Amino acid sequence: MALLERTASTHPAVEISGVTLNYFTPERETLALSNVSLTVAQGEFVAIVGSSGCGKSTLLSMVSGLLPPSRGSIRIDGHEVTKPSPRVGYMFQKDTLLDWRTILDNVVIGAELLGLNMKASRRRAEDLLVRYGLGEFLHSLPSQLSGGMRQRAALARTLCCEPDLLLLDEPFSALDYQTRLALSDEVAGILSAEQKTVILVTHDISEAVSMADRVIVMSRRPGRIKSEHHIAFPSFGSSRPTPFQARKCSEFAGYFQTIWDELDIHQIQ
Amino acid sequence: MMTSAKAVLSHFSRSAPAAAAQAPAPSPAYAAYLKALRHRTMTIQLWQIGLVAALLILWEVAPRAGWINPMLTSYPSAVARTFMKMLEDGTLQTHTLATVLETVVGFVGGMLLGTFCAVALWWSSYLYRVLDPFIVVLNAIPKIALVPIFYIWLGDVASIYAMAIAISVFVTILMLYTGFQSIDPDKIRLVRLFGASRLKVLTKIVLPGSVPTMIAALKVNVGLALVGVVVGEFQSAKAGLGYLITYGSQIFQMNLVMTAIVVLAVISSLLFAGIQWLEASALRRHGSAGSGN
Helix, strand or coil: CHHHHHHHCCCCCEEEEEEEEEEECCCCEEEEEEEEEEEECCCCEEEEECCCCCCHHHHHHHHHCCCCCCEEEEEECCEECCCCCCCEEEECCCCCCCCCCCHHHHHCHHHHHHCCCHHHHHHHHHHHHHHCCCHHHCCCCHHHCCHHHHHHHHHHHHHHCCCCEEEEECCCCCCCHHHHHHHHHHHHHHHHHCCCEEEEEECCHHHHHHHCCEEEEECCCCECEEEEEECCCHHHCCCCCCHHHHCCCHHHHHHHHHHHHHHCHHHCC | CHHHHHHHHHHHHHHHHHHHHHCCCCCHHHHHHHHHHHHHHHHHHHHHHHHHHHHHHHHHHHHHCCCCCHHHHCCHHHHHHHHHHHHHHCHHHHHHHHHHHHHHHHHHHHHHHHHHHHHHHHHCHHHHHHHHHHHHHHHHCCHHHHHHHHHHHHHHHHHHHHHHHHHHHHHHHHHHHHHHHCCCHHHHHHHHHCCCCHHHHHHHHHHHHCHHHHHHHHHHHHHHHHHHHHHHHHHHCCCCHHHHHHHHHHCCCHHHHHHHHHHHHHHHHHHHHHHHHHHHHHHHHHCCCCCCC
């Protein structure tokens, strides 16, 4: 019910307007992002692609509230972002599980730090872990799990506090190719079932095209929004294909080629 | 002595998984491999025992045969007699206890003070920038040079503790600070995303993540603290093994000196074995083989 109300609210989920970021080192001043504006609707899955160093991860840090923009503003559900909020979940490239905590204790760390009801959080964490196929590993240490299992535990940790907005910072890039495909399918399924708003940052064009409703292409430093592409697969029918199915659709190659050309990757090499 | 104790330990720890793996009918080649492994371990231990025995025999025979002056080296049977006599009248226990107590207080004190300072430096990078050159220089100074000053400033008891702490604290600060800095920044960002304060970052991430570094520092410090205590006792003590060594050498009682050195060797072996046990159990609970990430 609460979800319906929120979806019906007049505010977009995320509103980035005129964001610029400079950062300083003793050697130089760097303009990392220049006048970036982007609006993400409630329940939308947006992917941001760009070559490395274009500031896409920095943009995600700013949306999370860890880093204030030099100019411009970021609003989530109409409220200006000033500090991290439990309504925003963040997934890193590495799983960042704490080696000295069991999987269950890792998943409830957010609740622990936020001072939430630990009993309820523990129950929810167990529930999520069982659903993600980690039921046998609740009390194992992260070192006993494979890379894919660890990243699923990290997803459970992110979703345990029930965020409305998810920021995914190349969450699959540290995994091997097969695990990456399987896990992105799983994650896409979980997120669309829960109707989360998602911003995915990646350098993997096929990952972006297969998962997102909209792909934003960023230019190289200083990062600007170069173009955006609404992704649709009419050949699949009216329902949304899973990432794995999307890769087989006839439209896929076209999107891939267009975005590849815009990224100017050949100039880097 | 130390190496043979370690060899025994590693022999036990190695034979356990080997026995477990043996359960499902080993092939003849595997059985031969295990036999060769056991044989190798056994010969290594025989060599170690043999070396100790040879050394003791040489030490006993050489002075008796007149190859070296017994006044300079004493011999094992005389050392053993002194050892038993001191054990009976309780003087050995008094001196050993004094040294052990000072060493334990020294390295625990060094660890606590060092950890506190490292946390302060981690907390304020400005403070670190200010103090960094001083810590590096203080770490490089041979702390032994401070023994007479500590004696004058602090008296005969406190100067020994001060020496044990001084010798271990700077190395602890540097090791722990480096360990704190090498914590994965994404783990810190993770807890900050859940609104963690700097104190929470410290207690939830930095300190637990530095357990392997702390154990490594502890390992270094046990040896250093023992050096600090013995040297401190040379200067100022009325009791302790360092005192026995200086006293024995002043009255030319090599029995006494050798007894004290043997006991010191045993103490350092036991302390080291204790730390190794602590390391194994802590790292098992920590869930990483010492990487900290």
